[in-house]
Amino acid sequence: SSPPIISPSLLACDWSKIGEEVRRCMDAGAVRLHVDIFDGVFLDSPLALTFGPQMVAAIRRCSQEAILDLHMCVERPARYIGPMKEAGGTTFIFQWESVLREDNPIKEALLIAASVRDHGMECGISINPSTMVEDIFPLLNSGLVAIVDVLSVEPGFGGQSFQDVAVEKIEKLLRFRERRDSPLEFKILVDGGINTETAGLSKRADILVAGTYLFQHNSMSDGIKELISSCTD
Ligand code: DX5
Ligand code: ZN
DSSP states (O other): OOOOEEEEBGGGSOGGGHHHHHHHHHHTTOOEEEEEEEOSSSSOOGGGOOOOHHHHHHHHHHOSSOEEEEEEEOSSGGGGHHHHHHHTOSEEEEEGGGGTTSSSHHHHHHHHHHHHHHTTOEEEEEEOTTSOGGGGHHHHTTTOOOEEEEESSOTTOSSOOOOTHHHHHHHHHHHHHTOSSSOOOOEEEEESSOSHHHHHHTTTSSEEEESHHHHTSSOHHHHHHHHHHHHHO
């Protein structure tokens, strides 16, 4: 199968020149940009607070063609669907753990996924390293989910080390997706701690998010090529 595509995470960019950084990603051949929306409540740290809809709109103004994957690490994600569509988001990836407080988490997740689709965005679901991938299978069965974000670090900050637990989740998702009765079409994305060593471990995924590795590289296009070649070696 073909190697994963590489999606730069703007969390690691220089926020004082967001426009140039978006251009740098697109000029390096990126198609999907990963935008970490952290509310400081779901992650319970004032230091984790990141972007809101106004910043997403600013990023959209820098590139009309970029696919903007919004990784919503927020409480009550449903409130953000309208504003994030308005701001120019393409994909709304919410955290499974943010609906666990509901009486019926699957039902709540299905409502969110349906609303995301009604708003004309694609829906993604993200799971923390400690969450079992089987927990979201009923949601995936709905066919409403276009992306599964397998977190390979605790969400909140860039620059952490890759947790191997992601690798077996990729395999389980691949097996689940390929079931012979009704193949599903969601993409598998791995998020956190991706570098030339861990990209190889994650090579059966469809999308690898990389923040620190790409933005610390002196050539982003070389960085993307190096990550892809570590998946094909
Ligand atoms: C983790 C975020 C990731 C992060 C990845 O909190 O969800 O998207 O930006 O950054 P790196 O590649 O630095 O681990
Ligand atoms: Zn993320």
